Amino acid sequence: xxxxxxxxxxxxxxxxxxxxxxxxxxxxxxxxxxxxxxxxxxxxxxxxxxxxxxxxxxxxxxxxxxxxxxxxxxxxxxxxxxxxxxxxxxxxxxxxxxxxxxxxxxxxxxxxxxxxxxxxxxxxxxxxxxxxxxxxxxxx
Amino acid sequence: xxxxxxxxxxxxxxxxxxxxxxxxxxxxxxxxxxxxxxxxxxxxxxxxxxxxxxxxxxxxxxxxxxxxxxxxxxxxxxxxxxxxxxxxxxxxxxxxxxxxxxxxxxxxxxxxxxxxxxxxxxxxxxxxxxxxxxxxxxxxx
Numbered sequence: 132x133x134x135x136x137x138x139x140x141x142x143x144x145x146x147x148x149x150x151x152x153x154x155x156x157x158x159x160x161x162x163x164x165x166x167x168x169x170x171x172x173x174x175x176x177x178x179x180x181x182x183x184x185x186x187x188x189x190x191x192x193x194x195x196x197x198x199x200x201x202x203x204x205x206x207x208x209x210x211x212x213x214x215x216x217x218x219x220x221x222x223x224x225x226x227x228x229x230x231x232x233x234x235x236x237x238x239x240x241x242x243x244x245x246x247x248x249x250x251x252x253x254x255x256x257x258x259x260x261x262x263x264x265x266x267x268x269x270x271x
Numbered sequence: 272x273x274x275x276x277x278x279x280x281x282x283x284x285x286x287x288x289x290x291x292x293x294x295x296x297x298x299x300x301x302x303x304x305x306x307x308x309x310x311x312x313x314x315x316x317x318x319x320x321x322x323x324x325x326x327x328x329x330x331x332x333x334x335x336x337x338x339x340x341x342x343x344x345x346x347x348x349x350x351x352x353x354x355x356x357x358x359x360x361x362x363x364x365x366x367x368x369x370x371x372x373x374x375x376x377x378x379x380x381x382x383x384x385x386x387x388x389x390x391x392x393x394x395x396x397x398x399x400x401x402x403x404x405x406x407x408x409x410x411x412x
Contacts, residue, residue, distance in 0.1 A: 140330040155335045158328065195329050195337060228331075251381070253328075253339075 139226035142192050146205050148218040148238060153228055154194065154202035160223050162190035162235055164266060188237060188262035196246060196254040207256050210244040217263035225270065234269050237262040275340055275410035281320055283376045284344060284406065288318055291369050298362060309349065311396065314358060317347040328409065338410040348386060349397040359400050360386060370404045381405045
């Protein structure tokens, strides 16, 4: 058994979906996966029953802004992609950066980008995304 | 990318003060671990630099990652006792201007504190004030 600390994590991304690369300066990431449910209760039932339905995900990646950091510009500017075909690929690692290991990967769309500049503090970028299509988990 | 060279950071900070105090009017400045016997009734400056907390800034362990290194400079300004505070504050102003919100070689200096009067000068026999400046440096691995 080994617990993991946040600094072991990494985010990889490719706006074109061909070859993910590490975004330097990632401070945190989060991912929430939701499964919709369909009510299958029938007349005469006394307890409600469900089956699982569509699965979707959303989350946030937070960056310590550095205009020269590898991968940052392409990531935070992806929100400006018009008619976004959801071709961008993400891989969120809990530890390391070996594709397919300790990670969750998916295609997605960056839906929000917020950059914050405050006196005496580091400039921070926060990007929200939603998944599109299958979510592959390698968190085992 | 490489681990921060703390001695380079130290040199960046200290050389800035040394260069300023060499210019007219020149004032002796003493740094950490340097012996100095002040001339009675003279003005001089002591600069003490300390590195403090380090904290994670980004993910990635030892590659493609960043740490924030913070530190503080404590600058003691000594001027002759019994002749008022003007000379002391003139030096204090020079020192304050030297670091006030300035970025040098990747070292970010915050707005200085002081010069504050030190009630019990050490060594005795001087009028002493203190300027304190916190700074930070981003280490990129």
